[in-house]
Amino acid sequence: MPAAPPQNAxxxxHGGPRFRSRFGGLWTDLSNARQVLAGKLELGRLxxxxAELLNAWIEHGFVVIEDAVPHAVIDAVRSDIESAWRGDDDRNCAEYLVDGRIDVGACSPERRSSQIKLLNMHAVSKATRDAIFAPEVAGFLDLVFxxxxxxxxTLAFERGTRQxxxxxxAFVGFSSPLEFAASWIALEDAVGVCGQLEYYVGSHRIDEIIFDNGERCMPAELHNEEAYPVYLxxxxxxxxxxxxxxxxxxxxxxxxxxxLVHGGSQRVDPGTTRRSLVTHYCPVDVDPSYFAQWKHSGRVRHAPGRYYAYYDRL
Ligand SMILES: O=C(O)CCC(=O)C(=O)O
Known part of the structure; x- marks a missing residue:
């Protein structure tokens, strides 16, 4: 899995700043991002x-925001997840493990134990949208987008993923492939051997990988490719x-x-839950690739400056 020749300069x-990736990115991915950040601070825009968060983001490729979502909102999200598993809204679906293969299907109480992840909570649950657009989270996205x-x-997990x-x-496509970010919100304390999320600090800056299709997204037939995580x-x-x-x-x-290179720790005690909610976001003018692949909603406004969209895979 050879990386594409690095764009180190x-x-x-012609003298301009450059993105790490030939596919572009956000302003924080530009070679002069630190100077732009200093300028924004001096101009009073931050x-x-x-500025401290943005500096960490540029340097490390992630930020942690403690107490970003109020507990009352988290409790409401968890109650809506219960409703999703009762099959109350057919916009929800889930990925299941069936005979060693991943299947996507409707939610029902019977299928819950074979779930990998519950999809599309943000489509059906206002509490979920309140969580994923909590001011601390969305305010940071405003700064980078x-x-x-x-x-x-959105992906709601009940247990460690061992992903x-x-x-x-490699897996989430957009019309502008590097203009996106993800949040991981803890729906409970992640304690014990629960398969914690793991990541390499600063790994957003490793040489970019271009797959054989010439894209940043991995062709579907390589999704179980064992060489990829080893290479990373x-x-x-x-x-x-x-x-x-x-x-x-x-x-x-x-x-x-x-x-950012990340995944789920392999150490998971099967009796331990690790409830979490992952959301992918892009700037509102960028198209998720599923717009061209699956039936999907339009851009729906949740609140001023806060939009969401979802797909229908059933
Ligand atoms: O929560 C985890 O264990 C991994 C989640 C993840 O890697 C992802 O959603 O991209």
Whole structure:
């Protein structure tokens, strides 16, 4: 899985700042992002706390915001998840493990135990939208997107995922492949051997991987490719990047950039829950690739400057 030749130079041949990726990105991915950040601070467009978060984002590829979502909102999300598993709204669906294969289907109480993840909570639950657009979370997305965020998918997990290391760019497609971010919101304290989320600090800056189709997204036939996580781990280790586990309290949020290498720890006690909610967001003018693949909603306004869309895979 050879990486594409790196675009190491800080400037384009004509002197301009450059993105790490030939597919572009957000302003925080530009080679002069630190100077732009300093400029925004000096011009009074950011306060000190916002500048600190953005600096961490540019440097490390993620930020952690403690107490980002009030417990009352989290409790309402969990109650709506229960309703989804009763099959109350057919906009919900879930991924299931069936005979070792992943299947997507409707939600029902009987199928809950074979779930991998519950999809589309944001489509049916106002509490979920309140959580994923909590001011601390959406306010940070405003800063990195510089326009309103569009939440385009949610994944609700009940247990540790054991998901192999990956970059979301390999699996989540957009018309502008690097203009997106994800949030991971703790729906309970992640304690014990619960399969914590793991990530490599600064791994959004490893050399980019272009798949054989010439894209950042992995062709579907390679989705179970074992070489991919091994390759990512080698790249991160070669750069001496630190592998960290996220052990949040209920209501904490981690926001990661499109290329951060992350996955679920393999250490999961099957009796331990680890309830969490992952959301992918892009700027409102970017199209999720599913707009061209599946039946989907339009861009629905949740609140001023806060939009969402969802697909129908049933
Ligand atoms: O929560 C986890 O264990 C992994 C989630 C993840 O990697 C993802 O949703 O992209």
């Amino acid at each position: 800080e400037r384009t041949p 306060d000190g706390g916002q 510089e326009r309103p965020p569009l939440a385009m998918s 192999p290391l990956h970059q979301d760019t 781990q080698q790249q991160c280790q070669a750069l001496g990047l630190e592998r960290v586990q996220f052990a949040p309290r209920k209501g904490d949020a981690l926001i990661w950039s499109a290329d």
